[in-house]
Amino acid sequence: MYTDLQLYIDGEWLNGAGRKSEEVLNPATGKVLASLPHATQADLDRALDAAEKGFAVWRATSAYDRAKVLRKAADLLRERTEHVAKVMTQEQGKPFPESRAEVIGTADIIDWMAEEGRRAYGRIVPGRSKNIRQLVLQEPVGVVAGFSPWNFPTLTPVRKVAGALAAGCSIILKAAEETPGSAVELVRCFHDAGLPKGVLNLVFGVPADVSQHLIGSDVVKKISFTGSVPVGKLLAGLAAKGMKKATMELGGHSPVVVFGDADPEKTADTIAAFKYRNAGQVCISPTRFYVQEGVYDRFLTRFTEYARNIKLGDGLEKGTTMGPLANPRRLDAMEAIVNDAKSRGGKIVTGGKRHGNQGYFFEPTVITDVPDDSKIMTEEPFGPVAPIVRFKTFDDVVERANSLPFGLAAYAFTTSTQTATMIGDALQSGMVGVNSVAISTPETPFGGIKESGYGSEGGIEGLEAYTNRKFISQG
Ligand code: NAD
Numbered sequence: 001m002y003t004d005l006q007l008y009i010d011g012e013w014l015n016g017a018g019r020k021s022e023e024v025l026n027p028a029t030g031k032v033l034a035s036l037p038h039a040t041q042a043d044l045d046r047a048l049d050a051a052e053k054g055f056a057v058w059r060a061t062s063a064y065d066r067a068k069v070l071r072k073a074a075d076l077l078r079e080r081t082e083h084v085a086k087v088m089t090q091e092q093g094k095p096f097p098e099s100r101a102e103v104i105g106t107a108d109i110i111d112w113m114a115e116e117g118r119r120a121y122g123r124i125v126p127g128r129s130k131n132i133r134q135l136v137l138q139e140p141v142g143v144v145a146g147f148s149p150w151n152f153p154t155l156t157p158v159r160k161v162a163g164a165l166a167a168g169c170s171i172i173l174k175a176a177e178e179t180p181g182s183a184v185e186l187v188r189c190f191h192d193a194g195l196p197k198g199v200l201n202l203v204f205g206v207p208a209d210v211s212q213h214l215i216g217s218d219v220v221k222k223i224s225f226t227g228s229v230p231v232g233k234l235l236a237g238l239a240a241k242g243m244k245k246a247t248m249e250l251g252g253h254s255p256v257v258v259f260g261d262a263d264p265e266k267t268a269d270t271i272a273a274f275k276y277r278n279a280g281q282v283c284i285s286p287t288r289f290y291v292q293e294g295v296y297d298r299f300l301t302r303f304t305e306y307a308r309n310i311k312l313g314d315g316l317e318k319g320t321t322m323g324p325l326a327n328p329r330r331l332d333a334m335e336a337i338v339n340d341a342k343s344r345g346g347k348i349v350t351g352g353k354r355h356g357n358q359g360y361f362f363e364p365t366v367i368t369d370v371p372d373d374s375k376i377m378t379e380e381p382f383g384p385v386a387p388i389v390r391f392k393t394f395d396d397v398v399e400r401a402n403s404l405p406f407g408l409a410a411y412a413f414t415t416s417t418q419t420a421t422m423i424g425d426a427l428q429s430g431m432v433g434v435n436s437v438a439i440s441t442p443e444t445p446f447g448g449i450k451e452s453g454y455g456s457e458g459g460i461e462g463l464e465a466y467t468n469r470k471f472i473s474q475g
Pocket of ligand 1: 208226329381
């Protein structure tokens with residue numbers, strides 16, 4: 001029911017023979033699903049060589065033909081949705097309907113990039129003299145190294161893979177070792193769609209060793225990483241040594257501002273559902289709730305009701321609305337956050353502890369009365385914990401919302417058009433949802449500012465990230 005875990009290098013599937021390996025666990029049970037082979041140094045060198053050769057073939061393929069392969073991969077993924085979603089839920093824990101939605105969203109991103117690749121337009125700039133023709137062209141960057149985390153096991157890899165392939169680049173993907181099966185299934189769709197060998201390669205291993213080897217190679221011209229801020233800074237440093245382009249999608253700590261004129265119940269329903277999606281292990285998850293005094297009590301009551309009604313369980317069981325956390329590290333992190341909040345006068349309104357005696361379950365949690373300098377208000381929780389606090393004025397809440405070094409996502413709810421415009425302008429964030437949580441679509445740029453990183457995935461920007469501008473002045 002799970003999948004055969006392999007490396008994919010130079011168009012070939014490679015098993016564990018003679019390689020080191022690690023166990024992949026089901027976070028709902030703690031039981032072993034399969035053994036994951038690690039790439040050796042020789043495997044990584046082979047992947048680099050294959051990607052270099054693959055790039056020569058792929059960049060010479062027309063954008064029209066590249067799009068056909070990408071669209072075919074998207075169609076195959078859609079046909080395989082049920083299977084891929086089952087693999088994802090087993091290794092990551094999210095409820096099956098969430099996995100299914102992720103797989104469909106992944107196929108949509110491939111389709112979008114397939115089409116955008118055909119629109120990698122340049123421009124002609126009028127010259128200063130009659131005999132000069134000035135051309136601005138977009139060219140593929142070259143070989144890309146992509147590093148993706150475990151919280152969205154197909155959606156995050158595909159932003160890198162589809163963007164790179166649509167632009168005419170080749171890519172070596174190191175997907176998360178905790179959720180490798182989904183990445184294997186994704187890559188299989190490209191293989192079965194007829195992607196030439198070497199254009200896409202999939203490796204696993206000790207993350208620090210693999211990233212150092214790949215980023216340190218002259219073959220790699222661009223890196224794209226999604227993960228935590230500390231690791232992002234490390235990889236950005238490695239990229240800088242080789243003056244390589246980089247896209248960094250790092251953590252956040254998204255403020256939610258609920259103004260007194262918003263409908264507290266409707267807002268609580270919308271934002272609570274978004275908060276507990278994927279057990280809060282989402283980089284754009286709403287994580288700090290500032291509610292204006294007049295609607296605070298009603299918002300809190302409804303939000304808490306929502307949290308209490310969540311059904312925790314194995315994501316493959318019918319009726320489960322929240323699965324386990326992806327690994328034991330997250331459980332420890334949740335306990336540290338809750339203990340810190342309690343020691344600073346925070347009140348646990350619901351939840352606050354581990355759940356059950358197997359797997360990595362943590363109760364949907366609501367905390368109130370926490371000071372702004374507590375752990376939960378300053379460090380990305382990446383879990384099902386929601387701190388809800390009061391605010392008085394617009395200026396007060398803007399200052400508190402913007403006070404952290406992160407700037408990935410932010411949300412605000414109001415019925416006033418004037419307040420909506422003002423808060424959209426005031427929040428320091430790469431993405432802002434005003435009366436909306438729809439901030440991640442294939443068609444729109446996705447990325448942060450401040451320590452949340454740089455560059456965008458998605459939208460036309462997600463393609464441009466894999467191209468260089470070349471200016472030709474032709475006399
Ligand atoms: P971590 O910092 O150990 O790892 C984060 C990701 O980076 C993982 O996928 C890991 O495999 C990878 N990684 C770690 N060291 C690496 C290296 N030297 N080279 C290449 N890749 C490396 O954190 P974690 O315990 O897995 O997750 C906890 C934190 O990570 C969360 O609190 C959250 O802030 C962040 N995170 C963010 C995202 C996101 O979507 N932005 C996703 C997952 C985790």
